[in-house]
Structures are given as structure tokens and as C-alpha cells.
Amino acid sequence: MQVLQQRLPQLKMxxxxxxxxxxxxxxxxxxxxxxxxxxxxQATDVRLRAACAHADKSTAAMLLREVNxxxxxxxxxxxxxxxxxxxxxxxxxxxxxxTAVTTGFSFVE
Amino acid sequence: xxxxxxxxxxxxxxxxxxxxxxxDKGDRSNISVIAYHAALYPLLDQQxxxxxxxxxxxxxxxxxxxxxxxxxxxxxxxxxxxxxxxxVNDALNLDAHGKALAFMLLQAPIxxxxxxxxxxxxxxxxxxxxxx
Numbered sequence: 478m479q480v481l482q483q484r485l486p487q488l489k490m491x492x493x494x495x496x497x498x499x500x501x502x503x504x505x506x507x508x509x510x511x512x513x514x515x516x517x518x519q520a521t522d523v524r525l526r527a528a529c530a531h532a533d534k535s536t537a538a539m540l541l542r543e544v545n546x547x548x549x550x551x552x553x554x555x556x557x558x559x560x561x562x563x564x565x566x567x568x569x570x571x572x573x574x575x576t577a578v579t580t581g582f583s584f585v586e
Numbered sequence: 587x588x589x590x591x592x593x594x595x596x597x598x599x600x601x602x603x604x605x606x607x608x609x610d611k612g613d614r615s616n617i618s619v620i621a622y623h624a625a626l627y628p629l630l631d632q633q634x635x636x637x638x639x640x641x642x643x644x645x646x647x648x649x650x651x652x653x654x655x656x657x658x659x660x661x662x663x664x665x666x667x668x669x670x671x672x673x674v675n676d677a678l679n680l681d682a683h684g685k686a687l688a689f690m691l692l693q694a695p696i697x698x699x700x701x702x703x704x705x706x707x708x709x710x711x712x713x714x715x716x717x718x
Contacts, residue, residue, distance in 0.1 A: 491678035500681035501690050504671040508645040528678040567675040570612035 481527055485539055488529045496523035524556065530565060538562055597695040602706040602714060604630060606688035613673040614665060615684045617691055621660040623705045626698075630662060631655065633696050639664050642694050643687070664691075 478492050492506060493499040497520040502508040527544065531537040547558035600606075600619070603626045609616040619634065621627040640651040649668040656662060670684045671677035677684075698706060709715045 493680065500679060500686040502679070503646050504678050507647075511645055526680070530676075530678060565675060567672070568612075570614075570673075 478525065478527070481540070481543060485543060487536065488531065488540060490540065491528045493526040493528075494520070494523050495526055496520050499526070534562070534564075593700055595697050595699045596703065598698050598706055598714070599692065600630075600634070600694045600696050601689075601692035602708070603696055603698070604692070606692050608683070608685050608688040610670060610674060610683045610685075613668050613670045613676075615669050615687055617664045617666065617688050619662050619664070619691070622707060624660050625702060626705055627657065627660040629696055629698060629702070631657075634662065634694065636664075638694065639666070639691065642691055643669055 481490060489504075491504045492509065493502060494509065494517060497517045498509045498512050527540060529537060529540050541560040541562055544558050544560065603623075604619050604621045606617055606619045609618075617639075619630060621630055634653075636651045636653045639653070640648055643651075643666060646666075646669040648666045650666070652665045654663040654665070666687075669687070670682075671679060674682045707715055
């Protein structure tokens, strides 16, 4: 985690320590930071996940390139690396004036 | 059944009193809590307050926590604003919908007086069950 943060300061990354803190955690890492380090250290079956999102595909791909060497090099404890890059489409909720929306229905036989 | 349970009030995880389920809409999470027994519901009413739930999710900095009571169902519904890192399309969590948040809430401690402890969920051996 520290190596990735040092080498890719331009990316906002999320980290999961799957087996210690993962789905209960938040993207900013607040839950992980507040977790008792002794409890994290006592976990014996942990896999690191790093994730990021970026408007520019090649910038997002930097994270994949950064961990690519773990296929054959570096610490073996993680069990190798798997990477995946995919496009994302976001939606945001908003409120409209009721008069701006026409509603209705019809039956189709 | 544990004999200790009948002598004094004890703190129990919420999952021994109730089940829960999460839904989401945008960056808003919706968590229902349903008591296993009507007699346990008043404990939830008193202790599972908006402030208590906000404290459970403090690391997510909820913009608001609103509780809706459904006493005839022995249930309550919590609406937590801005706890999903932008919502299902924006969050980087493996659990982008925040479905696990109900299980986070089910770990909250509830103080159960001695006379209600026989209603707590327990396994066949009479021990507290593992997290469902």
C-alpha cells in the first residue's frame, strides 16, 4: 500500500485487506486507519486489493502496470496478481420540479 | 442455555435480537432492522437510536441518519445519507451496493436485561450463534 501511494501520488486509490478489513471499509480508508493494528496483524489469510478510478484510461492503467511485476517477482504471500481495467458509467441522483416531468401510462394488448 | 444469562443484564450483539437487510438508492443506504421477538423491540427502540447508528458508521461520515419506527412489525428502518462513496457506480468497494452494511450494524452492542435473555438467538447447544 505504501509503495503504491508513494509511486502513484496522482491516483486516489482504495485498499482492501481482504480477510481483515474489506467490505466494511470505505474508499477513503478511514475504517482501515481506525482498525486496531494488532487485529490486522493477527489476521493470517489476507489478500490485498487496490482499486482506482480515473477519467483518463491510461492514467488508471498505471496502477495495473505498477503491480504487474508481482506475477513473477516480489513477495509471494499475496498469491500472485490479477488485474482488470474496465469502463465505468456513473449516474447521480437529483430532484426535479414535478411540473418538469410528464407521467402517464397506457395498456398494450 | 448459559446460566450466567439469567442473573444480570449483558451486552449482546444486535444479531442475537434482530435481523437486518440493506438497500441502496444513489449515495443513500437504507437498513431495516426487524426484531426476532416483540418483547425485544422496546430495547431496540431505546438503544438503537439515530446517534447509536451514526456512531457505528462514523468512519463513513454519514451526512444524516434518520430512523423510521414500525412498531406493529417490530421493525425500524434507517436511512443513511452519503455513506456509499458516491453510490453503486462510483464506489470502489467490492460491495458497491453496501449490502454488507446491515451486517456491520448487526454487530452493535445492545444491553439485554436478565428477564429477556431467554429470547436471544442461540444455537442448538444453547450458545451464542456465530454471525449469520
